[in-house]
Each structure stands twice: as C-alpha cells, then as structure tokens.
Amino acid sequence: MRFSESFIYTSKEAPSDAVLPSHIYLVRGGFIQSVGAGLYNFLPLGKKVLDKVRAVAKEELDKAGCQEVELAFVTPSEFWKESGRFEKYGKELLRFKDRKDSEYVLGPTHEEMMVNMARAFIKSYKQLPVNLYQIKTKFRDEIRPRFGLMRGREFLMKDGYSFHKDEESMIKDGFEKMEKTYSRIFERLGLDFRIVEADSGAIGGSGSKEFMVLADSGEDTIVVCEDCDYGANIEAAVRENPKAPHEIDAEYERPEMQFGKFYTPDVKTIDELAEFFHIEPYYTLKTVAKKALYDEGVEKIVLFGIRGSDELQEVKACNAVNANDLVDVSDEELEKAGLVPGFMGPKDLPEDVIFIADKTLEGEISIIAGANEKDYHYVGLNLVVLKLEHKDLAAVKEGDSCIKCGGKLKYTKGIEVGHIFQLGTRYSAPMKAEFLDENGKSKPFVMGTYGIGISRLLAAIIEQHHDERGPIWTKESAPFDxxxxxxxxxxxxxxxxxxxxxxxxxxxxxxxxxxxxxxxxxxxxxxxxxxxxxxxxxxxxxxxxxxxxxxxxxxxxxxxxxxxxxxxxxxxxx
RNA sequence: CGGAGUGUAGCGCAGUCUGGUAGCGCACCUGGUUUGGGACCAGGGGGUCGAAGGUUCGAGUCCUUUCACUCCGACCA
The missing domain is CATH 3.40.50.800 (Anticodon-binding domain)
Known part of the structure; x- marks a missing residue:
C-alpha cells in the first residue's frame, strides 16, 4: 500500500475525553473514529488490525474443531421470552419494534439463537458433541460506555457454544478444550494474560474462568496469590478465614464483653464504633442494607452482615440472595421497613427483613452490632443462638491468605478479554432443546459457552504494548508487516x-x-x-x-x- | 440512576459575564523556499455558533424548552 494513496490520517491531537493510551493512539493513529457514545467506525488501519486478530482466533478455533456460523443480528424477542431473559436482561438489551409492531432485540449475546439453531438439527446423541461459533457485532446498551474500544456499546465479539450429551463431555470436549485454545490465541497475539476463577452468577453452572490481560488500566480487580497459581476475579475470589487480631498479635487480647445493650449516641459508622469501644473493627459487625430486585418487579430489603474489618462484595451478595440485581436503599425506605440507619444488626429485626451473615461470622459468640434501635448497639452478642444464614459475602482483601497454599493474596488489574463458562442446561431446558440419548430418552443439551472480545483485544494489546510515541503492535496484530x-x-x-x-x-x-x-x-x-x-x-x-x-x-x-x-x-x- | 460540565470550521479551543462586522492553532487549497525528528513565507477556501421558541432595532452572547455528548459517583449503617 502506498501511503500517498491510502485512507490513513493521523493526528497530533488526542480526543479531549481520552485517558487511556489505547484510546488515544487508536484515534490519533487513524485506526478508529468516534461517532457517538460507545460507537466507533473502523478506518482502514483499524479494520486491518481487527481482521488480523479475528483471523488468529478463527484459525485456532477451526483447528480445535469448532465450526463458524453467522446468526442474525436482529433477533425475534420470542426466543428471549422462551429463555426468560427478555425481562431479566435489563436495560442493556436494546428492544424495538418493526413496522408490523413485532418486537425484536439487537443481539448482546446469542445463547437463545444458537440453542434455537441446534435444536432444529440435532436430534440424537450421535450428533454430539458439536461446537459452533461466530464472530459478529454485538450491541449492549451499556450504562456508561467509555475508554474507547474497551467498553463500547457496539463491539465485535467471538461467541461460541458447545453442545454435549453429558456434563463429562461438556467439561472435557468443551470447557477444557476451549481453555487451551483460548490460551493459544492470546499467546499468539503476544499478550501477557492470566486465567482466573470468575463469578458464575445467578445463571448457575459449576464453573467459569476469565482470561485477563494484565494491565494497570484494566477495569477488573483480580486477586492473585504471591506463592501459587491461584487467581480469581474479586467477584469470585475466596480466602482462608482471616485470623482475629488477638490470634496474630500475642500482645493483643481478645476484648472481653458482657452481653448487654449499650447507649452509643450518634455512633453510626464502623470507625466511630471501633473508636468508641477502643477495639479493632474485626470485633464489630457491619450491617449493609440493599434492595434485592427479582422478576416481575418484586423487591426485598436484605441486610448483609460482615465483619467491620471487611467490605461487602456486591456480586457475592447478589448471588447469596439469588437476585437479579442489588441496588442501594434510601434512609426513608429503611425507616419505612422499621430499620434504623446506622444502628442495624441481626438481633430484634422487624418482620420480613432478611439477614444474611458472612461465613467468617459462623460460630462467633461475642461481637458488637447494631441493636435496631436508635443510638443503641449490642455488645457481646452471640450470633450462634440467632441461627443466621451464612454465605460468603466479604471481598477478599490484599494480605488475606490463599485458600490453596496459605500464601499472601494481592490485587492486580486486568482487562477481561475472554470468558469461558460451563452453562449446563440453563438455556436448553427452558427452550426444550433436546436430543435422544443411548436409551432413547429425551434430554436437554448440556452446554458450554465461550466468548472473546475481539475489538476489545485491540485496546488490550495497546495497553500492554505501547510507549510514549504510540502503539507497538505485536507480530500477529500489526496492520502492516x-x-x-x-x-x-x-x-x-x-x-x-x-x-x-x-x-x-x-x-x-x-x-x-x-x-x-x-x-x-x-x-x-x-x-x-x-x-x-x-x-x-x-x-x-x-x-x-x-x-x-x-x-x-x-x-x-x-x-x-x-x-x-x-x-x-x-x-x-x- | 444521582451529581457536574460541554455543544462555535474536519480536529482542539477562545469569544457568552457586560448583546453591536464570527476568531485562534492544527488540518485543507495555490505559489515559492526547505528536506534526517511533526519546516518557513505569502495568498486563499471553509461556519444553520447543537435544535426549537421567545425578548430586542439588533442574539454565539439574555430567557424558556429540548436534544446530544463527556466527566465523577453508585465502594455506606
């Protein structure tokens, strides 16, 4: 290509809103052009890089026996109603009607469409397993698109779906195979990445893993162990129960508490509480109120109890109550429910209020917690007798101990470029996508699903490979050799x-x-x-x-x- | 969703407070000089001032409405 005849236009000036190197260089170098919130045109250079990244993915997937298809971008809403996601998906799902008033959605992901395709053709276990994928534009009406290609509303994604006769095949022929294939793809693209445990969410299934490109500008916090290969998204990270201050430091004695209700005027936060009683926050119970949202507009106020020294991990909390989403509750709403902001706790709760306690509180017999009464806290409260429900709710902190080897955990930032997921029958069962097994019995497909953010990879490559003059494309991603x-x-x-x-x-x-x-x-x-x-x-x-x-x-x-x-x-x- | 801000030439911005000929830098066109780290001189083209309505002799500027975009936050009992 001759530069003098090319449609390549560079600029000395960066867009005023760009902060990330990838965003700045992609625009300045004439790779992409912004056309609206989270919407980009790919110029010839950007298109070339996109195609190269896409080709690497395609090559490795085809080599692994996957077959490429291409599904309609505009999808009839009936499929989404079959799976129950039409309502559940929320505002990110762009819905619209055609001239005949039929409802459609722009595909944000294609489980429903793919299941529909599979059920039309696969009738017997002899046709399994099969792994289908497409590389296609997706649209998600993100709350806040930003960072250029990192979080756009329209983006290019590779989405794959595998169909199996049983769990065993799904793990062996699907999940594990894709883990290896994905690793090869990212290696070929020259990326330094880490495979981490991820949240499998309310969707269920026994496991999911994310491929994280390590970069300070990453939007995800991941927890990694300094001594072993444990790595997890903060949303799914687990730890050994932290030790109490008196177990770590011999100088420090466990505070002795007589059970009783204490007058604690205006002591609302954990810091104030710890100060008031001259103790470590570990010995206090922090109660966080959230509103849990369910299908058909059902809302419930839920209280989550964690140690004062911990923070609530919202995704874990959301999973713990099986909600679609958790949102903040206003003080007025809390008061209406009979709760006192600043003085909430697990004992003497109003009716209809659910309380779930973190697993580190299991067996705790002496702690300070709100008394559900203005200006009062309980001291020396025994949680065991309250028979609370315990779930993992707390966010893993830096310095906590690794569950695998006891090593020290630390935070790092990552860009999620791939996600593989053991789906099970989450979609095949409600959509009646079934086959006949060896015994002539009808069974839903056991599925896996696998995604790669192709356009996001462009940003990820630059985040990891650039200097003050511009991007440094890796061999397999460069627009020209x-x-x-x-x-x-x-x-x-x-x-x-x-x-x-x-x-x-x-x-x-x-x-x-x-x-x-x-x-x-x-x-x-x-x-x-x-x-x-x-x-x-x-x-x-x-x-x-x-x-x-x-x-x-x-x-x-x-x-x-x-x-x-x-x-x-x-x-x-x- | 909550808070803040911005819409003026292709891009980045000034002008708005205090109404009176629409400006600057980059980019672009013509001619000339220059040619190893984003050149220089001279000349030139390009604007529904986000949109609609209003006030006024006169509105980019004041008022009302509206649309779009951007940033920050959603980490608390």
Missing part, C-alpha cells in the same frame, strides 16, 4: 531504491510505502504512531549504499547494505 520510508521523494536515488525494495518485499509481506511529499521528521513520527513492527528508512546514506532498519519496539536503527536489506528483513519477519 513493514513500512518503507523514503526520506525525500525528490531525491531520485532514494525514490528509486524505495520503490524497488517495495516491489521486492511486497511479494512476501504486507508493506506500507511512505512515498508522501513530506519531511523526514513527519514521516518517522507517523511510523511510530502507526506502530508497525519494522521500518526500512531509505535516506541520505543511500549514497554509501546503506539503508536503515528500525525496530519499533526498541526504536534502534541499524545500518545495512541495500543488497542485504531484503534478506535481513525476511529473517526478522519470519
């Missing part, structure tokens, strides 16, 4: 050499020839902004028969004889 820069096209010899190198190298590689009537500085800056792995500079030194080879990663230049340049580049690019 090589750029040839003719320093000054008015110099006959430079032009001629550049053209002949271009002709020669184009036979084997995708080459961009910068033949624009610009100055050298302008061109080299553009080269760096495009992030192409290597460049050949044809400039002044041509008089001595020399050109330079630039490595985008190190920015080092190496002089080579013109005659050797082709061979040298070939060795670098193979």
């Amino acid at each position: 090589l750029e040839i820069i003719i320093s000054n096209i008015k110099k006959e010899e430079e032009l001629k050499t550049g053209e002949s190198l271009y002709k020669e190298l184009s036979k084997d590689f995708d080459v961009l020839l910068d033949d624009r009537k610009e100055r050298f500085g302008f061109k080299i800056s553009d080269y760096e902004l495009l992030g192409i792995p290597y460049a050949i500079i044809v400039g002044k030194k041509i008089k001595d028969g020399l050109v330079e080879i630039v490595d985008r990663k190190t920015l080092q230049k190496q002089e080579v004889n013109v005659k050797e340049a082709v061979e040298k580049i070939k060795r670098l690019l193979v």
Whole structure:
C-alpha cells in the first residue's frame, strides 16, 4: 500500500475525553473514529488490525474443531421470552419494534439463537458433541460506555457454544478444550494474560474462568496469590478465614464483653464504633442494607452482615440472595421497613427483613452490632443462638491468605478479554432443546459457552504494548508487516531504491510505502504512531549504499547494505 | 440512576459575564523556499455558533424548552 494513496490520517491531537493510551493512539493513529457514545467506525488501519486478530482466533478455533456460523443480528424477542431473559436482561438489551409492531432485540449475546439453531438439527446423541461459533457485532446498551474500544456499546465479539450429551463431555470436549485454545490465541497475539476463577452468577453452572490481560488500566480487580497459581476475579475470589487480631498479635487480647445493650449516641459508622469501644473493627459487625430486585418487579430489603474489618462484595451478595440485581436503599425506605440507619444488626429485626451473615461470622459468640434501635448497639452478642444464614459475602482483601497454599493474596488489574463458562442446561431446558440419548430418552443439551472480545483485544494489546510515541503492535496484530520510508521523494536515488525494495518485499509481506511529499521528521513520527513492527528508512546514506532498519519496539536503527536489506528483513519477519 | 460540565470550521479551543462586522492553532487549497525528528513565507477556501421558541432595532452572547455528548459517583449503617 502506498501511503500517498491510502485512507490513513493521523493526528497530533488526542480526543479531549481520552485517558487511556489505547484510546488515544487508536484515534490519533487513524485506526478508529468516534461517532457517538460507545460507537466507533473502523478506518482502514483499524479494520486491518481487527481482521488480523479475528483471523488468529478463527484459525485456532477451526483447528480445535469448532465450526463458524453467522446468526442474525436482529433477533425475534420470542426466543428471549422462551429463555426468560427478555425481562431479566435489563436495560442493556436494546428492544424495538418493526413496522408490523413485532418486537425484536439487537443481539448482546446469542445463547437463545444458537440453542434455537441446534435444536432444529440435532436430534440424537450421535450428533454430539458439536461446537459452533461466530464472530459478529454485538450491541449492549451499556450504562456508561467509555475508554474507547474497551467498553463500547457496539463491539465485535467471538461467541461460541458447545453442545454435549453429558456434563463429562461438556467439561472435557468443551470447557477444557476451549481453555487451551483460548490460551493459544492470546499467546499468539503476544499478550501477557492470566486465567482466573470468575463469578458464575445467578445463571448457575459449576464453573467459569476469565482470561485477563494484565494491565494497570484494566477495569477488573483480580486477586492473585504471591506463592501459587491461584487467581480469581474479586467477584469470585475466596480466602482462608482471616485470623482475629488477638490470634496474630500475642500482645493483643481478645476484648472481653458482657452481653448487654449499650447507649452509643450518634455512633453510626464502623470507625466511630471501633473508636468508641477502643477495639479493632474485626470485633464489630457491619450491617449493609440493599434492595434485592427479582422478576416481575418484586423487591426485598436484605441486610448483609460482615465483619467491620471487611467490605461487602456486591456480586457475592447478589448471588447469596439469588437476585437479579442489588441496588442501594434510601434512609426513608429503611425507616419505612422499621430499620434504623446506622444502628442495624441481626438481633430484634422487624418482620420480613432478611439477614444474611458472612461465613467468617459462623460460630462467633461475642461481637458488637447494631441493636435496631436508635443510638443503641449490642455488645457481646452471640450470633450462634440467632441461627443466621451464612454465605460468603466479604471481598477478599490484599494480605488475606490463599485458600490453596496459605500464601499472601494481592490485587492486580486486568482487562477481561475472554470468558469461558460451563452453562449446563440453563438455556436448553427452558427452550426444550433436546436430543435422544443411548436409551432413547429425551434430554436437554448440556452446554458450554465461550466468548472473546475481539475489538476489545485491540485496546488490550495497546495497553500492554505501547510507549510514549504510540502503539507497538505485536507480530500477529500489526496492520502492516513493514513500512518503507523514503526520506525525500525528490531525491531520485532514494525514490528509486524505495520503490524497488517495495516491489521486492511486497511479494512476501504486507508493506506500507511512505512515498508522501513530506519531511523526514513527519514521516518517522507517523511510523511510530502507526506502530508497525519494522521500518526500512531509505535516506541520505543511500549514497554509501546503506539503508536503515528500525525496530519499533526498541526504536534502534541499524545500518545495512541495500543488497542485504531484503534478506535481513525476511529473517526478522519470519 | 444521582451529581457536574460541554455543544462555535474536519480536529482542539477562545469569544457568552457586560448583546453591536464570527476568531485562534492544527488540518485543507495555490505559489515559492526547505528536506534526517511533526519546516518557513505569502495568498486563499471553509461556519444553520447543537435544535426549537421567545425578548430586542439588533442574539454565539439574555430567557424558556429540548436534544446530544463527556466527566465523577453508585465502594455506606
């Protein structure tokens, strides 16, 4: 491709709202163009990168025996009603009606459509297993799209679905196979990633794993162990029950408490409470109120009890009560339910209020908690006699102990680029997607589902590979293999050499020839902004028969004889 | 959803308080010089000032309505 004839337009200025390197460079380099909230056009450069990433995914998936299909983007709402997700999915699901007043949704993911496809053709266990996927635009009406391609509303996703006769096959032929395949895809793209345990949510199923590209700008917090390979999304991370301060530090004694109700005027927060009684927050119980939302507009106020030293993990809490979502409750609503903000606790609760306690509180016989009465707390409260329901609710903290090896846990940030999921019969059962097994019995498919954020990968690659001058594309993601820069096209010899190198190298590689009537500085800056792995500079030194080879990663230049340049580049690019 | 802010040339912005000829930088066009780290000189083109309504002799500027976009937060008993 000749730069002078290409639709490539770089800019010195970044969009005013861009903060992430990936967002800034994708726009400045002329890869994408913003057209609305979370909506982007892919310009020729961006499209090339997108296609390359997509090709890597496709190659590995096909090699693993998956088959590509392509499903309708506009999906009839009836399928969504069959699975029960039409209401449940919430506002992210874009619904609309056609001229005949029929309801449709823009596909945010395609479980329903894929199940519908499978049930039409698969009738026997002999046809199983099968793994189908597509790489296609998705639309999710995100609350707050941001960060360029990182969190758009329209995005390119690879979504795969496997169908099996039983759990065993789903894990072996689906889940585990995809875990390996995904790892190969991300390795080929040159990414440093980690596979972590993830929240399997209210959907159920026995497991799900996320592929996290490690980057400080990642939106997900992941918990990793310093000593072993344990890693989990904070939403799903588990730990050993933390030890009490008196168990860690011999100097510190467990506070002795006589059971009783204490007058604690205006002591509402855990900090104030710990201060008031001169104890560690560990010995107090923090009660967090949430409103749990269920189908058909049902709402329930739920209280979650955790240690004062912990924080509530909302996803865990949501799963604990099997709700669609948890939202905050206003003080007015709490008062209406007979609760006193600032003084809530597990004892003497009003009727109809559910209380769930964190698992670290199981067996606790002496703790300080709100008394459900203004300006009062219970001291020395025995939780055992209250017969509370216990669930894992607390967020794992840095410094907590690993459940696998006892090592120290710490936080790191990651970009979720892949998610694999053991679905079971969550969709096949309600949608009556069934086959006949060896005994002629009708059974729903046991399914797995697997996603890769293809467009997000572009952002992830840049987040992990860039410098202050622009992106540094990895070999398999670069828009071109090589750029040839003719320093000054008015110099006959430079032009001629550049053209002949271009002709020669184009036979084997995708080459961009910068033949624009610009100055050298302008061109080299553009080269760096495009992030192409290597460049050949044809400039002044041509008089001595020399050109330079630039490595985008190190920015080092190496002089080579013109005659050797082709061979040298070939060795670098193979 | 809650809070804050911004809409003026392709992009980034000033002008709005205090109404009176629509501006700057980049980009673009023409000519010339320059040519190894985003050149310079001269000339030039490009605007429903987000939209609708109102006040006024006169509105980018004041008032009302509306749309769009962006940022922050949703981590508390």
